Amino acid sequence: MALRRALDALYWCSAALAALCLLGIFFIMIAQMLLRQFNIPILGADDVTAFLCVGSAFFALAYTFRRGELIRVGLLIEKLSPKARQAMEAVVLALAAVLTAYITYWCANDVMFSYEIDDMAQGSIAFQLWIPKLAMPLGAGIMLIAVLDELVRVLRGQKPSYQVAAEDRAARGDFSAEV
Numbered sequence: 001m002a003l004r005r006a007l008d009a010l011y012w013c014s015a016a017l018a019a020l021c022l023l024g025i026f027f028i029m030i031a032q033m034l035l036r037q038f039n040i041p042i043l044g045a046d047d048v049t050a051f052l053c054v055g056s057a058f059f060a061l062a063y064t065f066r067r068g069e070l071i072r073v074g075l076l077i078e079k080l081s082p083k084a085r086q087a088m089e090a091v092v093l094a095l096a097a098v099l100t101a102y103i104t105y106w107c108a109n110d111v112m113f114s115y116e117i118d119d120m121a122q123g124s125i126a127f128q129l130w131i132p133k134l135a136m137p138l139g140a141g142i143m144l145i146a147v148l149d150e151l152v153r154v155l156r157g158q159k160p161s162y163q164v165a166a167e168d169r170a171a172r173g174d175f176s177a178e179v
Contacts, residue, residue, distance in 0.1 A: 044125035058139025068162030
């Protein structure tokens with residue numbers, strides 16, 4: 001079960017990075033608000049905030065997916081028999097893995113291209129763009145690992161984690177994710 005602990009730690013660390021990105025956005029906005037009173041601008045704040053937004057979205061993907069918090073339409077799959085549902089889950093997860101791998105590949109390709117041409121930000125502070133762009137392939141890659149993790153669970157005959165999490169919330173009377 002060391003692999004399970006390592007994967008769960010990876011998803012948690014990725015979510016923690018997303019939270020740090022949100023915290024960074026918060027601090028930048030508060031600093032801008034306070035310094036505006038003294039007519040002191042923060043150079044590059046808009047650029048950094050934009051990249052932190054991308055980081056918060058991509059790094060949160062895997063953890064959110066595993067907890068069943070991503071938007072999921074289950075109208076068809078919930079009406080299937082357990083055996084048919086398991087087969088459909090496997091097909092959908094396999095398709096999701098292909099799509100996520102495609103996204104990861106092209107995000108990584110974009111980072112490499114930015115690195116090769118020494119692409120620089122055009123804002124008030126010049127910095128190499130490949131560095132903040134790393135959040136995209138890293139977050140998408142961790143999401144790919146999470147999708148493959150769920151696919152293996154389903155192929156082993158287990159319920160996916162997102163389904164277990166949704167059932168646990170429903171058993172507690174928490175339907176906040178269903179709204």
